Amino acid sequence: MFRFPDLPINVVKPKEPVEAKIVESKICTLESSPNFIRHIVIDVSGTPLVGQFKAGQSIGVVAPGVDADGKPHKVRLYSVSSPSGGEGGNPNLVTTTVKRVVDENWETQELFTGVCSNYLCSKKAGDTLMISGPSGKRFILPENKEECNYVFFATGTGIAPFRAFLLDLFNSGFKGQVALCFGTPYRTDLLYHKWLTELAEKHENFHYFTAISREGRRADGTKTYVQHLVLDHKDVLEPILAADNTLMYICGLEGMEAGIYSNLASMGLYDYMKPGKNILDKPNTEWTWSDFKENVKPSDRTMVEVY
Numbered sequence: 001m002f003r004f005p006d007l008p009i010n011v012v013k014p015k016e017p018v019e020a021k022i023v024e025s026k027i028c029t030l031e032s033s034p035n036f037i038r039h040i041v042i043d044v045s046g047t048p049l050v051g052q053f054k055a056g057q058s059i060g061v062v063a064p065g066v067d068a069d070g071k072p073h074k075v076r077l078y079s080v081s082s083p084s085g086g087e088g089g090n091p092n093l094v095t096t097t098v099k100r101v102v103d104e105n106w107e108t109q110e111l112f113t114g115v116c117s118n119y120l121c122s123k124k125a126g127d128t129l130m131i132s133g134p135s136g137k138r139f140i141l142p143e144n145k146e147e148c149n150y151v152f153f154a155t156g157t158g159i160a161p162f163r164a165f166l167l168d169l170f171n172s173g174f175k176g177q178v179a180l181c182f183g184t185p186y187r188t189d190l191l192y193h194k195w196l197t198e199l200a201e202k203h204e205n206f207h208y209f210t211a212i213s214r215e216g217r218r219a220d221g222t223k224t225y226v227q228h229l230v231l232d233h234k235d236v237l238e239p240i241l242a243a244d245n246t247l248m249y250i251c252g253l254e255g256m257e258a259g260i261y262s263n264l265a266s267m268g269l270y271d272y273m274k275p276g277k278n279i280l281d282k283p284n285t286e287w288t289w290s291d292f293k294e295n296v297k298p299s300d301r302t303m304v305e306v307y
Contacts (some may be wrong), residue, residue: 022127029191042096080161145172155183155251177243179233179240241264247303252306
């Protein structure tokens with residue numbers, strides 16, 4: 001039922017990157033956010049990468065310089081947030097969504113910054129960078145995408161491929177059901193929120209739900225995470241998930257999938273996972289992270305990209 005295309009990868013190899021140019025770099029969080037997250041547009045004109053990136057794939061970026069061992073920095077992969085035809089329908093333009101990593105080492109109390117994320121976020125329009133790709137053959141829409149329904153789960157910059165998917169789907173007149181469940185720590189980090197809200201208002205078959213973990217509490221005093229949306233919006237999501245032509249995609253921080261699977265299990269929706277017999281002997285409310293890691297795998301109807 002689900003036919004996935006065999007896409008070419010590494011048209012430009014990581015060890016032989018090509019030069020491209022930044023066209024635009026803009027903050028895509030709402031104002032007053034404690035995080036710095038940018039929507040970056042890259043022009044690949046004149047390279048073998050023109051028209052090569054498909055929604056769900058990744059672009060490789062190579063930061064200059066060497067690591068602590070004196071070796072050249074390895075390529076970092078960033079999910080493409082532009083549709084398969086390129087940003088705005090231009091096959092020369094590829095976009096990605098990047099969070100500037102700034103954190104403290106809890107042991108040394110020293111501040112550290114992500115090498116490639118800061119390099120990329122500091123680039124301005126007109127600057128050049130070295131890129132490779134495309135990467136990824138599994139986290140993509142099927143060939144018969146118009147025959148399926150979709151439920152997307154994202155946290156943080158994991159929203160990037162879903163922006164691309166939604167553009168691909170609705171630019172082609174998609175008539176099926178699609179839901180996006182998006183989790184962030186703060187309301188200010190609801191990336192592409194205005195566009196997503198307007199998309200939901202325009203299309204009755206698109207459902208947009210958000211979970212804000214660090215603002216307010218649930219009735220039982222706990223925080224609201226993206227996995228809670230499965231139950232909070234059960235009236236909308238259960239019929240979509242129960243359909244035999246629905247695919248589920250999960251992208252974001254590792255660990256989010258455990259809660260999603262557990263809540264799906266509470267609804268009897270086991271088609272999106274391959275639970276081992278050891279875990280089925282326990283109530284889903286008692287599943288631990290160890291249980292999940294050892295006994296639950298995604299099924300053929302579930303695509304997962306976590307980091």
